[in-house]
Amino acid sequence: MSKHLINLADIDRDAIRELLHLTDRFVEVSQRPIPKVPALRGRTIAMIFFEDSTRTRMSFDLAAKRLSADVIDFPTHTSSLSKGESLQDTVDTIRALGVDALVIRHASDGLPGEVAEAVGETISVINAGDGLNAHPTQGLLDAYTLCQHFHGTAGSEASLSGIHIGIVGDVKHSRVARSDLAAYRSLGAKVTIVAPPELQPTDLDDWPVDITDDLDAVLPSLDVVGLLRIQKERMDETVVSSIDDYIERYGVTETRANKMNDNLVILHPGPVNRGIEIADTVLDKRANVLINQQVTNGVAVRMAVLFRLLGSGIEID
Amino acid sequence: MADRERRMTPPYGGVFVARTTVLDAAQVHRALTRISHEIIERNQGLEDVVLVALQTGGVEIARLLSRLLFEIDGVDVPTGTLDVALYRDDIGLRPVMPEAETDIQIDLGGKIVVLVDDVLFTGRTIRAALDALTDFGRPRAVQLAVVIDRGHRELPIRPDFVGKNLPTRRDEVVDVNPEGVLLGEMRK
Numbered sequence: 001m002s003k004h005l006i007n008l009a010d011i012d013r014d015a016i017r018e019l020l021h022l023t024d025r026f027v028e029v030s031q032r033p034i035p036k037v038p039a040l041r042g043r044t045i046a047m048i049f050f051e052d053s054t055r056t057r058m059s060f061d062l063a064a065k066r067l068s069a070d071v072i073d074f075p076t077h078t079s080s081l082s083k084g085e086s087l088q089d090t091v092d093t094i095r096a097l098g099v100d101a102l103v104i105r106h107a108s109d110g111l112p113g114e115v116a117e118a119v120g121e122t123i124s125v126i127n128a129g130d131g132l133n134a135h136p137t138q139g140l141l142d143a144y145t146l147c148q149h150f151h152g153t154a155g156s157e158a159s160l161s162g163i164h165i166g167i168v169g170d171v172k173h174s175r176v177a178r179s180d181l182a183a184y185r186s187l188g189a190k191v192t193i194v195a196p197p198e199l200q201p202t203d204l205d206d207w208p209v210d211i212t213d214d215l216d217a218v219l220p221s222l223d224v225v226g227l228l229r230i231q232k233e234r235m236d237e238t239v240v241s242s243i244d245d246y247i248e249r250y251g252v253t254e255t256r257a258n259k260m261n262d263n264l265v266i267l268h269p270g271p272v273n274r275g276i277e278i279a280d281t282v283l284d285k286r287a288n289v290l291i292n293q294q295v296t297n298g299v300a301v302r303m304a305v306l307f308r309l310l311g312s313g314i315e316i317d
Numbered sequence: 318m319a320d321r322e323r324r325m326t327p328p329y330g331g332v333f334v335a336r337t338t339v340l341d342a343a344q345v346h347r348a349l350t351r352i353s354h355e356i357i358e359r360n361q362g363l364e365d366v367v368l369v370a371l372q373t374g375g376v377e378i379a380r381l382l383s384r385l386l387f388e389i390d391g392v393d394v395p396t397g398t399l400d401v402a403l404y405r406d407d408i409g410l411r412p413v414m415p416e417a418e419t420d421i422q423i424d425l426g427g428k429i430v431v432l433v434d435d436v437l438f439t440g441r442t443i444r445a446a447l448d449a450l451t452d453f454g455r456p457r458a459v460q461l462a463v464v465i466d467r468g469h470r471e472l473p474i475r476p477d478f479v480g481k482n483l484p485t486r487r488d489e490v491v492d493v494n495p496e497g498v499l500l501g502e503m504r505k
Binding site: 025032034036039310311 | 415420424452454
């Protein structure tokens with residue numbers, strides 16, 4: 001039982017299903033003439049982003065505001081942290097201010113979990129991405145987007161059973177891939193990891209899925225291609241020996257797209273490196289590229305998470 | 318009975334045990350028929366009238382009312398559903414979760430909204446519903462139709478159309494369904 005959301009791998013299928021079902025409600029709220037409810041009036045949520053983020057941060061911000069919560073930004077670059085204050089002291093200070101939840105992104109694996117341990121049950125901690133470890137709300141929104149695409153809504157028993165999903169790209173450096181995998185497997189999807197050998201995860205035991213380096217071989221059997229961003233900032237220049245070679249083997253080029261089944265769904269967590277993971281023309285013209293839907297659903301998923309932790313009075317099992 | 322009431326009534330998670338039948342199926346039907354006539358009379362017809370059923374107890378009642386209104390006046394009244402969980406004033410005080418879907422497809426601006434619920438008790442659900450409605454437009458008027466008014470109001474709210482006024486103790490439970498209205502209590 002927890003007041004926190006740290007890693008989807010640590011919560012069971014029922015808890016994931018409940019969050020996705022709750023997301024159905026907030027998708028509806030988001031479509032109203034006035035897409036805002038008073039559910040979290042008087043609650044305060046602090047955004048603590050040690051890594052740059054535009055999308056995730058804006059999405060959490062909007063989710064909080066649509067629930068009528070107040071949001072404060074903790075400026076990590078100009079704060080006392082840069083003056084040598086310890087993280088623990090900073091968290092203690094923010095807690096003493098009377099904040100109800102911390103949304104934390106950090107480059108170190110496991111840091112949000114450590115903060116959650118430190119604050120106990122007094123306030124909620126939500127992981128907005130830690131190192132290569134987890135990005136639970138991204139996993140939820142990707143799973144929700146697929147449930148919505150294939151079934152209309154998540155419903156009370158969300159399932160991706162019978163769906164074959166390829167997670168394609170830099171899996172090794174991807175917290176998105178880890179959280180997606182946890183969500184997809186929990187909902188019964190078949191998952192195949194597609195990555196060049198040097199970008200395959202090294203902790204293979206933790207990845208009980210098929211792994212291949214040949215996208216074209218597996219492509220005909222896939223229902224979904226979940227592209228990952230090539231994260232130049234997270235790797236040495238030497239790792240991907242040649243971007244052109246990567247595009248040739250793993251990019252959704254126009255040629256490759258033409259060979260794809262029309263029903264094949266494409267996801268990407270953004271921001272897209274146009275011309276690398278996916279070609280301009282494919283991105284702009286092809287049907288079933290659900291990238292904007294992912295962004296829209298991201299707000300509803302985060303509303304569900306915030307309401308579940310702060311408003312429902314029930315902890316996540 | 319509405320799951321909402323089942324969960325909110327101590328002992329939590331108990332089983333409803335009926336003691337008395339307050340209305341049988343024919344009496345419920347008669348009461349709803351009278352309410353239908355009253356809705357038509359009050360609004361001089363059904364122009365601009367919209368039914369909004371409160372989740373979950375009001376949904377079946379609104380469906381019956383809508384059918385009766387059609388039989389009487391030949392008008393197919395637009396009907397929506399509303400879950401008020403996100404507007405409740407006890408969020409944070411006890412477990413609150415949206416139970417079921419909100420589905421209001423039309424702009425309520427200028428309409429006469431008839432809120433429909435099974436039981437009127439403290440009035441807090443209706444208070445929340447009035448707040449929620451304003452997010453769907455500005456109705457010309459909002460009226461309230463309930464099968465049972467059981468008293469114990471905690472807010473200045475009164476119904477416009479009532480099937481039956483039923484004096485109750487606070488710890489009693491009223492179960493409304495199309496087969497009848499039962500009065501009883503929750504037991505572990």
